[in-house]
Each structure stands twice: as structure tokens, then as C-alpha cells.
Amino acid sequence: MRAAVYHGPGDVRVEEVPDPELEAPTDAIVRITHTAVCGSDLWFYRGESDYPAGGRVGHEPMGVVEAVGDDVTSLEPGDRVLSPFSISCGECEFCRKGLYTSCTADESWGGENTGAQGEKVRAPHADGTLVRVPDRYADDEDVLESLLPLTDVMCTGHHAAVSAGVDAGDTAIVVGDGAVGLCGVLAASRLGAERVVAMGHHEDRLEIAREFGATDVIAARGEDAVEEAIELTDGGANHVLECVGAESSMETAAEVARPGGTVGYVGVPQGVETTGFLDTMFRKNVGLEGGVAPVRKYVDDLMADVLQGTLDPSPVFTKTVDLDGVPDGYAAMDERDAVKVMVKLDD
Amino acid sequence: MRAAVYHGPGDVRVEEVPDPELEAPTDAIVRITHTAVCGSDLWFYRGESDYPAGGRVGHEPMGVVEAVGDDVTSLEPGDRVLSPFSISCGECEFCRKGLYTSCTADESWGGENTGAQGEKVRAPHADGTLVRVPDRYADDEDVLESLLPLTDVMCTGHHAAVSAGVDAGDTAIVVGDGAVGLCGVLAASRLGAERVVAMGHHEDRLEIAREFGATDVIAARGEDAVEEAIELTDGGANHVLECVGAESSMETAAEVARPGGTVGYVGVPQGVETTGFLDTMFRKNVGLEGGVAPVRKYVDDLMADVLQGTLDPSPVFTKTVDLDGVPDGYAAMDERDAVKVMVKLDD
Numbered sequence: 041m042r043a044a045v046y047h048g049p050g051d052v053r054v055e056e057v058p059d060p061e062l063e064a065p066t067d068a069i070v071r072i073t074h075t076a077v078c079g080s081d082l083w084f085y086r087g088e089s090d091y092p093a094g095g096r097v098g099h100e101p102m103g104v105v106e107a108v109g110d111d112v113t114s115l116e117p118g119d120r121v122l123s124p125f126s127i128s129c130g131e132c133e134f135c136r137k138g139l140y141t142s143c144t145a146d147e148s149w150g151g152e153n154t155g156a157q158g159e160k161v162r163a164p165h166a167d168g169t170l171v172r173v174p175d176r177y178a179d180d181e182d183v184l185e186s187l188l189p190l191t192d193v194m195c196t197g198h199h200a201a202v203s204a205g206v207d208a209g210d211t212a213i214v215v216g217d218g219a220v221g222l223c224g225v226l227a228a229s230r231l232g233a234e235r236v237v238a239m240g241h242h243e244d245r246l247e248i249a250r251e252f253g254a255t256d257v258i259a260a261r262g263e264d265a266v267e268e269a270i271e272l273t274d275g276g277a278n279h280v281l282e283c284v285g286a287e288s289s290m291e292t293a294a295e296v297a298r299p300g301g302t303v304g305y306v307g308v309p310q311g312v313e314t315t316g317f318l319d320t321m322f323r324k325n326v327g328l329e330g331g332v333a334p335v336r337k338y339v340d341d342l343m344a345d346v347l348q349g350t351l352d353p354s355p356v357f358t359k360t361v362d363l364d365g366v367p368d369g370y371a372a373m374d375e376r377d378a379v380k381v382m383v384k385l386d387d
Numbered sequence: 388m389r390a391a392v393y394h395g396p397g398d399v400r401v402e403e404v405p406d407p408e409l410e411a412p413t414d415a416i417v418r419i420t421h422t423a424v425c426g427s428d429l430w431f432y433r434g435e436s437d438y439p440a441g442g443r444v445g446h447e448p449m450g451v452v453e454a455v456g457d458d459v460t461s462l463e464p465g466d467r468v469l470s471p472f473s474i475s476c477g478e479c480e481f482c483r484k485g486l487y488t489s490c491t492a493d494e495s496w497g498g499e500n501t502g503a504q505g506e507k508v509r510a511p512h513a514d515g516t517l518v519r520v521p522d523r524y525a526d527d528e529d530v531l532e533s534l535l536p537l538t539d540v541m542c543t544g545h546h547a548a549v550s551a552g553v554d555a556g557d558t559a560i561v562v563g564d565g566a567v568g569l570c571g572v573l574a575a576s577r578l579g580a581e582r583v584v585a586m587g588h589h590e591d592r593l594e595i596a597r598e599f600g601a602t603d604v605i606a607a608r609g610e611d612a613v614e615e616a617i618e619l620t621d622g623g624a625n626h627v628l629e630c631v632g633a634e635s636s637m638e639t640a641a642e643v644a645r646p647g648g649t650v651g652y653v654g655v656p657q658g659v660e661t662t663g664f665l666d667t668m669f670r671k672n673v674g675l676e677g678g679v680a681p682v683r684k685y686v687d688d689l690m691a692d693v694l695q696g697t698l699d700p701s702p703v704f705t706k707t708v709d710l711d712g713v714p715d716g717y718a719a720m721d722e723r724d725a726v727k728v729m730v731k732l733d734d
Contacts, residue, residue, distance in 0.1 A: 139647045141672065300486040305669070315656060
């Protein structure tokens with residue numbers, strides 16, 4: 041079969057690889073129909089994080105079950121499934137309490153034969169990891185494209201909103217206009233926030249933020265942006281969604297938080313080398329909640345909303361490619377030509 | 388009158404200064420009977436933070452009201468009072484929600500005529516700032532000495548425990564065996580924690596931790612200490628009290644937190660220059676709550692416990708001096724000869 045393979049910074053190729061096989065009785069084999077390129081894939085693509093050369097890539101799989109191991113009880117061949125970006129056994133202490141990202145099985149997509157950007161993938165701990173799409177929606181292309189962001193960015197934006205404590209009537213500020221930030225706006229609106237201020241640097245993305253429910257957008261940078269946010273909210277917001285993970289965005293989030301408020305952070309910290317945000321938060325008793333998003337915890341609720349037509353994060357996909365187009369997809373994300381790239385394989 | 392004045396690193400002198408006077412109708416003048424030297428006083432004493440030469444020092448006043456301004460309604464001359472280390476108007480948005488440390492009046496002890504280490508002090512916003520000791524206990528020396536830590540360290544330790552979410556039956560780890568850490572142990576025990584693990588480096592202080600309710604103490608350093616804490620708690624605690632504010636203690640707190648847990652931090656960040664703690668917390672979805680402690684929010688509840696004899700943080704005072712002994716008090720704290728120094732003035 042064919043799959044995307046990492047060869048070095050800027051070098052992802054689609055090439056022939058061995059078909060995956062069931063290795064454990066809890067495995068499933070999924071034929072991929074849809075997947076995506078993630079902002080976090082850019083770290084290795086840009087050489088900002090280590091990744092083994094020759095390693096398979098992709099962690100947002102959706103497809104059709106082809107085979108299941110003997111111990112898999114909740115899935116059958118033919119089921120349409122999607123998977124969170126993290127693998128979870130579903131049975132350990134942390135899975136039971138909904139913190140699937142701390143699953144003691146400690147497995148992840150990528151590597152030898154579990155990359156999602158390919159024709160097929162081996163899904164470990166299939167019962168705990170894969171989420172079945174109800175049969176009546178299983179072949180509805182519009183629904184599937186709206187569900188695909190639930191594998192990562194939509195649930196991650198939602199985790200930011202939940203971690204920041206957003207509730208009906210609240211004012212929230214979302215820092216970042218990438219796919220996660222935009223989904224954070226959507227999530228905050230869905231949770232009933234009355235005012236959602238989106239902070240970013242790209243007019244086209246802030247336009248999507250407006251579609252997703254942002255009542256105000258701030259395109260300024262640095263201190264100007266902070267001043268504008270504080271003025272708009274008469275002193276800062278009690279709920280701030282940090283959706284980038286950079287040093288400057290952590291500082292912005294801390295600064296625009298109202299004293300006693302909470303920053304929900306979901307952007308993996310990258311290059312945060314100073315702790316000014318900590319001093320700012322300490323002085324104001326601003327809490328920092330969140331972390332790597334336990335997608336599996338949220339996906340059922342969010343799927344229900346997508347299926348009933350009240351939630352549609354698919355506008356974050358501003359470019360679609362086929363499997364051979366995966367390298368172009370990486371390049372488009374790297375050059376910020378695309379917010380997020382969908383990969384559609386022949387069904 | 389006489390008061391402690393800062394002249395430079397290592398140089399605090401008790402000298403003649405002008406008597407304080409009422410300056411605003413909301414002021415009170417308090418004759419100090421008891422006060423203390425704080426771990427945070429050591430920052431300027433050690434030259435680690437700026438402080439104006441010639442500035443008055445001390446922020447933990449207890450004494451007797453001598454005079455009140457025309458607008459002060461809750462206090463009369465003769466009342467025994469104590470004050471949180473922060474000044475609060477009692478009326479702004481943040482005071483109303485209990486976040487007294489974010490009071491919009493933005494005033495603090497210290498400086499021209501409001502230092503607590505002296506014979507008298509001018510108390511701004513007296514109604515909002517000062518806490519009256521009920522008359523029947525107002526001259527009970529044992530009670531007063533037990534109440535004195537409520538001006539700062541006891542309420543700060545309590546803030547760590549509350550911020551970390553400690554509740555009945557919980558397991559808590561307290562990082563730090565200074566006065567705040569010891570009070571954190573006491574607070575966690577008071578809140579019903581079933582297991583309280585105290586981490587520190589001084590056997591004599593850990594002995595006080597045991598008196599205060601620690602069920603386990605860890606005197607090891609670095610990775611050994613972390614391993615011991617994780618082993619003792621079978622994978623880390625859901626509630627961690629960070630009571631130091633140093634880079635190493637932030638890292639320790641993050642490492643000994645159980646995935647999904649919360650670190651309550653109350654040690655003012657000092658020299659935290661790397662963000663390893665952030666990566667650790669992010670990966671495990673460990674929240675960071677707390678900040679500068681809103682003492683005024685907690686002091687009534689804790690005072691009630693002291694007055695009924697169920698709470699006594701006074702063992703943190705391992706040395707007592709008179710006003711002339713204040714410089715010795717600083718030196719003793721600086722050399723770690725004393726956990727915390729009480730200053731008793733002639734009544």
C-alpha cells in the first residue's frame with residue numbers, strides 16, 4: 041500500500057510500504073478514507089522537533105474497519121470510524137476518569153505502521169481508541185468532513201474552552217487564529233459565551249472566526265493587541281483560550297486574563313523560554329488549566345452536535361488533497377497558505 | 388517613634404522616624420504589638436529584589452487601634468486588630484469577589500509610613516484592610532501569637548491547599564518546608580487530607596511538618612525526592628502545594644503531580660528561568676492555580692478555628708525578638724537559623 045513517510049525536514053514522501061497487519065488481539069485494521077495534516081506535524085516538518093527518518097506520519101484517521109482482532113468487541117469490519125490523535129486502552133485509571141491522553145498504554149500514532157496519512161492503518165486498542173460513526177451517517181460525505189476535525193482540532197479547541205471554564209453568558213478571549221484557535225471560538229460559542237474575542241494576525245482566518253461566532257476580532261500585534269483586548273473587555277476576560285503554545289501567546293493570554301480568571305491552554309509549549317506569563321498570572325491569581333486534549337472524552341458529545349447539524353468545524357479545511365497531494369499539503373500549511381489540509385482518499 | 392528601615396542589602400536598622408498620621412478619612416493608626424519577619428522580606432535583604440533605601444519595612448501588623456479617620460465605621464480606638472499583608476478597599480469588584488490582592492486601590496505595606504516593623508503604622512482603607520480580634524481574646528497572649536501567622540503565612544499555606552483543591556480524604560504533597568510550606572501542611576490537614584507528604588531539606592522543619600499533620604516526610608533532594616514522592620503516592624498526588632516559588636520547586640511540584648491533578652502555587656516566582664515545569668504539566672493535564680494569597684478572604688474562617696483552639700500555626704515562630712532585635716531577626720532568617728521570626732513590642 042502507499043503511505044506518507046518522513047525523510048527529513050521539508051521532506052515527506054508518499055511511497056510504497058508494507059500493509060499493516062493485526063499484531064495484537066485488541067488491534068483493528070482501518071482503511072483510511074479521510075485524514076488531515078496537523079499544525080503539530082509542522083514541528084518535525086520544520087525540523088523543530090525530532091522524528092525518526094523513515095517514520096510513518098499522521099494522527100487524525102477516519103475510515104472503514106477492515107479487520108479486527110479476536111478481543112475487539114465493539115467494532116466490526118465495515119464500520120465507519122474515526123480516531124482521536126491519541127491512543128487509549130479505555131480501561132486504565134486515566135481512561136476511566138476521562139484523561140485518555142494519560143493512558144498507561146502510552147502508545148501513539150506514527151512510527152512503524154500506525155501513521156494515519158496512508159491507505160491503511162493499524163489501530164491499537166481498537167475498542168478504547170476508535171469511535172464509530174452511526175451507520176445512518178456513515179456514508180454521508182458532508183457529515184464525514186464535518187466530523188473529521190473531531191479527531192484533533194475541534195476537540196482541542198473545546199478542551200481549551202472547557203479548561204478555561206467557559207459557560208453560558210461568559211466573555212472569552214481566544215488567542216490564536218490557527219485551526220485550534222478557530223475551533224476554540226466555535227467551542228466557546230457552543231458553550232454559550234455571550235462575547236467571544238478572537239485574537240490573531242490573519243484577516244482571512246479572523247473572517248472564519250466571525251463565522252464561528254467571534255463577536256470581536258483583534259488583528260493587532262503585541263502590546264497594541266493586549267491593550268485592545270483589555271479595553272474591549274473592560275479589564276480582561278475571566279476565560280482565555282491559549283491556542284498556540286508560543287512564548288508570546290502565553291504572555292498575551294496571561295495579560296488579557298482578568299484577575300481571578302483562567303487560561304485554558306492547549307497549544308503544546310514550543311519555545312516558551314521566559315516565564316513572564318507566570319509572574320503575570322501569579323500576581324493576578326490567574327489559573328492555568330488544560331494540556332494535551334483528551335479528545336476521546338469529548339468526541340461523543342461533539343459528534344452528536346455535528347450529526348444533528350448544530351456544529352460544523354469543517355471550514356477549517358481550506359485545502360483538500362488526495363494521498364499523493366500530502367507533500368503539497370504540508371507545504372501549504374508550512375507557508376500558511378492553508379489553515380488546515382484535508383486528505384481525501386478514494387473510497 | 389522607632390521603626391525598622393531598609394538601608395541596603397543586609398542592612399536593616401531600627402531608628403527614629405516620624406510618627407504616622409491620619410492622611411485620609413479611611414485611615415487608621417495602629418500601635419503595633421506583634422509583627423513578624425517574612426521570607427519575602429529576605430528578597431530585598433539579600434539584594435534579590437529592589438527596595439528603596441530609607442524605606443520602611445514589614446507587612447504583617449498586629450496591634451491596637453489608636454486613632455481612626457472620620458469615614459472608618461467598623462473600628463474604634465482600643466480595638467485589637469491584625470492585617471493581611473495586602474491592603475484592600477473592601478468595595479471594588481475584586482474585593483467583593485474575595486480577590487483582595489487585586490484590589491483596585493493598589494496599595495501595599497511598606498514605604499514612607501506604612502511599614503509594619505515599627506511602633507506604629509498608618510493603615511490605609513482601615514475598614515477593608517484591618518481584621519478585628521474579638522474583645523474576649525484581645526489580650527490573650529497565647530491566642531495573639533497563634534493569630535499572628537494569619538497575617539500572611541498561614542493564609543498563604545491555606546491558599547495553596549485551597550488552590551490545589553484539597554478536600555477530605557485526599558492525598559496532598561507539599562513542596563517546601565519554610566513557614567508557608569509548614570502552614571500548607573497544617574492547612575491540608577485541616578481540610579481533611581488523609582495523607583499529607585511534606586517535601587523539604589531540613590530535618591528540624593520536617594519535624595514541625597509532622598506536628599502539623601504530615602503523614603510522610605521526604606528529606607531527599609532532586610530526582611531522588613521526586614521518585615520517593617511518586618512511589619509513596621503510587622504515581623503522584625492529585626493535589627500538590629508549591630510553597631517556594633523557585634525553579635526547582637516548580638519542577639518538583641509538576642513532576643510529583645498525578646496526571647489530571649492540580650498544583651496550588653503560592654511562592655512568588657523567583658528565578659524561574661526555564662519552563663520544564665510547563666511541559667510536564669501540559670503533558671499530564673496538571674492545572675496550576677493560586678498566586679498571591681488573598682489573606683482577607685480566609686482570615687475570618689481561620690481565626691474562628693484559632694479561637695476555638697483547633698488551629699495553632701504559632702510553632703512556625705522559632706525565634707522571637709523585640710523591636711531592637713529586628714536586624715537580628717533578618718539575619719537569623721537569612722542564615723536559616725529561624726523558620727520565622729516573631730517581633731514582640733512592649734504592650
